[in-house]
Amino acid sequence: MSEKKVVLITGASSGIGEAVALELSNGGHTVIVGARRTERLQNLVSRIEASGGVARAHRLDVTSRDDFARVVSATLEEFGRIDVIVNNAGVMPLSPLNALKVSEWDQMVDVNIKGVLNGIAAVLPVMEAQGSGHIINVASIGAHQVSPTAAVYCATKYAVWAISDGLRQEADRLRVTVISPGVVTSELAETISDESARVAMREYRRTAIDPDAIGRAIHYAIAQPSEVDVSEIIVRPTASPH
Ligand SMILES: NC(=O)c1ccc[n+]([C@@H]2O[C@H](COP(=O)([O-])OP(=O)(O)OC[C@H]3O[C@@H](n4cnc5c(N)ncnc54)[C@H](OP(=O)(O)O)[C@@H]3O)[C@@H](O)[C@H]2O)c1
Numbered sequence: 001m002s003e004k005k006v007v008l009i010t011g012a013s014s015g016i017g018e019a020v021a022l023e024l025s026n027g028g029h030t031v032i033v034g035a036r037r038t039e040r041l042q043n044l045v046s047r048i049e050a051s052g053g054v055a056r057a058h059r060l061d062v063t064s065r066d067d068f069a070r071v072v073s074a075t076l077e078e079f080g081r082i083d084v085i086v087n088n089a090g091v092m093p094l095s096p097l098n099a100l101k102v103s104e105w106d107q108m109v110d111v112n113i114k115g116v117l118n119g120i121a122a123v124l125p126v127m128e129a130q131g132s133g134h135i136i137n138v139a140s141i142g143a144h145q146v147s148p149t150a151a152v153y154c155a156t157k158y159a160v161w162a163i164s165d166g167l168r169q170e171a172d173r174l175r176v177t178v179i180s181p182g183v184v185t186s187e188l189a190e191t192i193s194d195e196s197a198r199v200a201m202r203e204y205r206r207t208a209i210d211p212d213a214i215g216r217a218i219h220y221a222i223a224q225p226s227e228v229d230v231s232e233i234i235v236r237p238t239a240s241p242h
Helices: 016-025 039-051 065-079 101-130 151-170 195-205 212-223
Strands: 006-010 030-035 054-060 083-087 132-140 173-179 232-235
Touching: 006 016, 006 065, 006 101, 016 030, 016 039, 016 212, 030 039, 030 065, 039 054, 039 232, 054 065, 065 101, 083 101, 083 173, 101 151, 132 151, 151 173, 173 212, 212 232
Parallel strands: 006 030, 006 083, 030 054, 083 132, 132 173, 173 232
Antiparallel strands: none
16 A cells, blocks of 8 residues: 655645545545635535545635745644645636737736746745655646647646656656646636637537546556656546547
8 A cells, every 4th residue: 555645735626626635535645625715625625534534624825825835834733744735726717819818817827837836835845855745736738739719828837847847857856747637527617708718618628527537647646656756647538639
């Protein structure tokens, strides 16, 4: 049986983050779940505890370094270590560039890029002091190909890929994984305010797979021996042409 770990998961109030929390807690890992909708997190913690798992919920806006500092400090106080972070929180308000939804561009940069950097900054000193740790960043197949209405979203995910690979090269005692999901059932498309992008996405998402698939892939990466770094995973629907 693999070693039990303390895992911090951002954006765990729905979709992939919630599925990752359930999968890892089922595997015996302690999960620290963060997001802004705390009532959803409390519900998730109750479900995990009802099945014998250990979970803690914290309000965590990934754009706030103070929020990260608070969650890291509470986790260290109670559990003494952070073995894994899953930088999962993300938003995807797609639109064509000429719609000039500049505040949504800002939001994607703030959450999808700076949120991941804030997560890395919060745990890197802890993991370096421990001499071990695993940073898992959720990118997207949008980190590998660009499509209309998704220029800014894909740019943020290319950035997550680049940050992950740079960190992997620099950190020889820490494991780094970038995971790129294809279309997965979640609330992600609900952030789309542009009507044309919303209609196109409805069609695109018809092949969506269950978020448990991403939970299992992340579980696999965590379960490898410490000298094995699963540096990249792409998980997409079998039926997807993309
Ligand atoms: N679903 C897909 O098809 C797909 C494909 C490729 C990649 N991804 C990536 O997978 C990740 C998870 O998305 P999902 O599909 O599971 O969508 P989702 O159901 O909408 O979940 C997104 C999560 O991010 C959280 N979040 C958003 N802004 C946040 C902020 N400022 N601070 C903290 N948490 C924040 C949300 O929680 P609160 O609103 O409660 O804060 C929510 O828990 C994202 O990075 C997304 O880009 C998804």
